[in-house]
Amino acid sequence: MKLILLGAPGAGKGTQAEILKNKLGIPTISTGNILRAAIKNATPVGLQAKGYMDAGRLVPDEVIIGVIGERLREEDCAGGFILDGVPRTIAQAEALEAAGISFDAVVAIEIADEKIVERMSGRRVCESCGASYHVVHVPPKVAGVCDVCGGKLVQRKDDTPETVLSRLEVYHKETEPLKGFYEARGILKSVADRGQVDATTQAILSALGY
Numbered sequence: 001m002k003l004i005l006l007g008a009p010g011a012g013k014g015t016q017a018e019i020l021k022n023k024l025g026i027p028t029i030s031t032g033n034i035l036r037a038a039i040k041n042a043t044p045v046g047l048q049a050k051g052y053m054d055a056g057r058l059v060p061d062e063v064i065i066g067v068i069g070e071r072l073r074e075e076d077c078a079g080g081f082i083l084d085g086v087p088r089t090i091a092q093a094e095a096l097e098a099a100g101i102s103f104d105a106v107v108a109i110e111i112a113d114e115k116i117v118e119r120m121s122g123r124r125v126c127e128s129c130g131a132s133y134h135v136v137h138v139p140p141k142v143a144g145v146c147d148v149c150g151g152k153l154v155q156r157k158d159d160t161p162e163t164v165l166s167r168l169e170v171y172h173k174e175t176e177p178l179k180g181f182y183e184a185r186g187i188l189k190s191v192a193d194r195g196q197v198d199a200t201t202q203a204i205l206s207a208l209g210y
Contacts, residue, residue, distance in 0.1 A: 001026060001080040001208065002102065004087070006178060007109035009167045010116040011193065012200060016109065017084040019201050023210075026080040031064065034071045045070055065095045072101060080104075089174050093181050106182040107204055111193035113168050121161045124153040 001024055005013045017028040038046030039053075045066035052059045064086065072081060083103075087093040122135040124144075128151030133140050140146060144153050157163060182188040189207040194200045 002104045003080070003208075004083045004103055004106040004182075005109070006106060006175070006182075008111065008113070008116055008171045008176075010120040010164065011109040011111050012197065013084055013109060015197055016201060016204060017082050019197070020082055020204065023201075023205065024080065024082075026082060027076050028082045028084055029068065029071055029077075031068070031085040034067055035059065035064070038067045038070065043067075043070055061089075061092050061095050065092065065099050065101075068096070069099050069101065087178060090177055090181055093178055103182075103187060105208055106178075106188050107207065108179050108188060108190045109193055109200070109204075110190055113165075115193070116168065117161050117164050120159045120164045121155075123155070123159045125156055126151040127154050128152070 003020070003026075005017055005020075007013045014030075017030075020026075021028045035046075035049055039050045040046070045063060048063050049059045049067060052063065068083070068086060071077070087096055118136075119134070122137070124133045124135060124140075125131070126133075126146035126149065129146060129149045131146050131148045131151075132138075133146075133153060140153060145151075146153055158167075179188055179190070189204075191200070191203045191207050194203055
């Protein structure tokens with residue numbers, strides 16, 4: 001099963017990717033992780049990416065696609081993989097196709113913007129140990145205090161409503177058009193967020209025919 005997970009920031013792609021990885025027995029390929037690994041292992045494409053990053057520039061699409069191509073040629077991807085975080089644009093999707101990288105299905109997790117703002121703006125993270133909470137769904141025993149280590153809980157800048165709204169705007173403009181791109185290829189599966197992680201996982205597996 002060669003799979004792409006699509007969805008707005010905060011839609012739960014990372015959480016679902018981890019669960020699906022274990023259920024389907026295939027690796028999750030996260031762009032950030034493989035870029036870091038390629039740089040650390042000093043692969044030819046990794047060195048190229050490092051050059052851009054050291055200069056404070058965005059890594060161009062062809063280098064990102066090169067890093068992904070390198071990773072997908074590794075042995076653990078022979079039986080399939082889950083791509084999380086790429087493609088982000090039509091240009092990247094076309095570059096993946098041009099590189100001969102094909103997919104069995106593209107799952108788009110559908111969730112309303114206001115739900116995402118509520119979900120993300122309620123997130124709190126422990127300054128000391130990194131444990132994660134939510135003021136409504138996973139509250140700490142004592143407000144503002146980590147259950148694990150007693151550290152202070154803070155809201156990350158990424159999770160403020162203003163930042164979330166601007167990230168959603170970028171998603172709708174640049175990434176959401178990918179749904180039409182993959183629908184035209186007959187591999188898009190739209191799955192509505194069910195409000196509970198397990199229920200959403202079940203809906204995704206069912207859309208994939210499991």
